[in-house]
Amino acid sequence: MKQWMKVLKNGLSFENPLTVLMIGLCSVLAVSSRAEGSFFMGVAVMFVLVMSNVIIAAIRHLIPEEVRIPIFIVIIASFVTIVDLVMKAYLPSVYSFLGVWIPLIVVNCIVLGRAEAFAYHNRVWLSVADGIGMGLGYTIIITALAAFRELFGGGQIVFLKMTLVTLPAFYRPPNILLLFPGAFMLFGLIVAGSQALNRRMAAKQAAAHASVKEAM
Amino acid sequence: MSSLSQLMLLFVGAALVNNILLTRFIALCSFFGISNDMHTSIGMSLAVIFVMMMASTATWLFYYFLLKPLGVGEFLYIPAFILVIAALVQFVEMYLRKYSPALYRAMGIFLPLITTNCAVLAAATEAVKPGFFKMNMVYDFTLGENLIYTLGVACGYGFALLSFTAMRERLDLAPVPEWLKGTPMAFITAGLLSLGYMGLGSLFGL
Numbered sequence: 001m002k003q004w005m006k007v008l009k010n011g012l013s014f015e016n017p018l019t020v021l022m023i024g025l026c027s028v029l030a031v032s033s034r035a036e037g038s039f040f041m042g043v044a045v046m047f048v049l050v051m052s053n054v055i056i057a058a059i060r061h062l063i064p065e066e067v068r069i070p071i072f073i074v075i076i077a078s079f080v081t082i083v084d085l086v087m088k089a090y091l092p093s094v095y096s097f098l099g100v101w102i103p104l105i106v107v108n109c110i111v112l113g114r115a116e117a118f119a120y121h122n123r124v125w126l127s128v129a130d131g132i133g134m135g136l137g138y139t140i141i142i143t144a145l146a147a148f149r150e151l152f153g154g155g156q157i158v159f160l161k162m163t164l165v166t167l168p169a170f171y172r173p174p175n176i177l178l179l180f181p182g183a184f185m186l187f188g189l190i191v192a193g194s195q196a197l198n199r200r201m202a203a204k205q206a207a208a209h210a211s212v213k214e215a216m
Numbered sequence: 217m218s219s220l221s222q223l224m225l226l227f228v229g230a231a232l233v234n235n236i237l238l239t240r241f242i243a244l245c246s247f248f249g250i251s252n253d254m255h256t257s258i259g260m261s262l263a264v265i266f267v268m269m270m271a272s273t274a275t276w277l278f279y280y281f282l283l284k285p286l287g288v289g290e291f292l293y294i295p296a297f298i299l300v301i302a303a304l305v306q307f308v309e310m311y312l313r314k315y316s317p318a319l320y321r322a323m324g325i326f327l328p329l330i331t332t333n334c335a336v337l338a339a340a341t342e343a344v345k346p347g348f349f350k351m352n353m354v355y356d357f358t359l360g361e362n363l364i365y366t367l368g369v370a371c372g373y374g375f376a377l378l379s380f381t382a383m384r385e386r387l388d389l390a391p392v393p394e395w396l397k398g399t400p401m402a403f404i405t406a407g408l409l410s411l412g413y414m415g416l417g418s419l420f421g422l
Contacts, residue, residue: 025248026334030241070302077295085291100242103294103341107334109245180239180414181407188403192396 004129011133012140027101027108028142029183036159037097038146039139044087046135048079048105050128053119057127060120072115073106080105110134149186153177223364230368233417236335237376238410243335247377248402257381261374263323265367267330268339270308271301272366275340276359289344297340305330339369380409 031041052075056063063071084102087095095102105111114134119127150157155173156166167173176182236242250256275297283289283296309327312320330336343362357365383405392401 026241026244029244070299073298073302074295077298081291081294084294100338100341104242104334104338106294106298107337180241181411183241184403184407184410188396188400188407191403192400195398195400196395 004126007126007129008133011130011135011137025187027104028145029187031098031101032142032146032183033149033153033178034097035143035146035150035157037094038142039159040087040091040094041098041101042135042139042142044083044102045105045108045110045138046132047083048076049111049114049135050131051079052076052111052115053127053131054124056115056119057122057124063120068120069112069116072112072120076111076115077106110138145186145190149177149182153182223361226361227364227368227371230365231372231375232413235372235376235413236338236369237373237380238406238413239417242338243333243373246329246333247380247406248399251377251381251384251402254378254381254385257377259323260326261377263326263330264333264335264373265370266323267305267308267327268336268366268370268373269363271304271336272340272343272362273359274300274304276343276357276362279344293341293344298337301336301340335369335373339366376409376413380406383409 027041027045032038052072055075056072080103083105087098087102114130118130122130147157151165151167153173153175154177155171157164174182177186230236234240237244237247246260250260278296278300279289279293283292305327309320312327343357343365384402387401387405396404
């Protein structure tokens with residue numbers, strides 16, 4: 001159980017697919033102009049991640065090493081098809097907003113990467129934790145980014161036709177945040193911020209290290 | 217069959233107005249990954265144009281002559297397409313290695329990467345499901361239109377990639393603030409480039 005929680009937390013912090021590993025970026029930039037769409041995109045990715053992790057971990061002894069990638073892709077594609085059809089039936093507005101990004105979950109580096117790096121070498125129980133952790137990490141970041149863009153770029157957040165938050169009328173939302181160039185620039189600033197943070201942490205660590213050495 | 221002007225519009229729309237990299241964010245991984253070096257970018261662009269044309273022809277034939285008559289196109293197209301693309305790329309790689317070493321040296325290393333390049337799957341999917349393609353052309357493509365459309369998407373990819381690579385090479389020499397150096401500046405440059413592409417949208421009224 002302890003190990004299970006550790007694997008789960010790994011996805012949320014140390015190995016978060018987006019902020020640390022920097023993979024699977026395309027869908028994040030494209031979809032994060034609306035919180036609602038981003039949230040369901042995250043849920044879809046999480047579903048595909050967990051289910052494909054479970055199946056791959058369960059049959060990992062039967063999969064020959066040489067043809068593992070095609071087998072992974074077929075398993076992933078089956079679950080993506082399930083998501084595609086379910087979303088089309090029950091959430092048509094979200095489906096038309098996400099468009100081609102739902103079929104493109106098949107080639108999302110995160111899903112295939114976790115199958116290859118984790119599920120193929122670990123037990124089913126742990127693979128579930130990995131899928132949930134990575135999926136949650138993805139969902140939280142993409143939804144937060146979308147909420148920010150929608151709130152400050154559009155003035156309000158609408159979720160399933162309910163208006164959750166509205167900014168006061170004197171705030172004139174800069175539309176560029178919602179458009180493509182805004183996404184690029186905002187993400188560039190986020191990367192700059194996280195790099196600066198990393199540098200500062202590293203410098204602090206080096207300083208601490210040096211002072212320990214001096215004391216010795 | 218549509219008229220010549222419609223085909224031109226389809227090409228321009230796919231290449232510039234709905235540029236796959238800069239206005240739709242598809243295949244960004246390769247965009248930021250390999251745009252450091254002009255030589256690599258040229259090889260990648262050629263490989264993408266080549267593979268995309270072949271892949272979308274193959275998937276179009278597969279969809280209209282096999283999946284649709286059998287009535288399974290609606291729910292089998294995702295696994296079917298990705299397998300067709302993966303198998304095709306594998307064969308192309310083997311063929312090039314054996315019969316055309318010069319071409320293989322130029323773009324061989326990119327071929328395996330392209331299997332998981334979202335752009336190829338996206339173009340193939342949109343050709344048979346035009347509802348995704350946000351122009352007012354929601355009808356089934358014929359094979360010829362499909363080829364024009366795919367050529368447009370692939371050329372748009374190459375054009376955006378090459379122009380961005382050229383910019384990044386100049387950017388290495390530019391006085392950029394310390395905290396923006398590297399990836400952040402690349403994103404901001406891409407944002408400005410994308411702003412330019414947005415202007416094309418209103419130019420053609422698409």
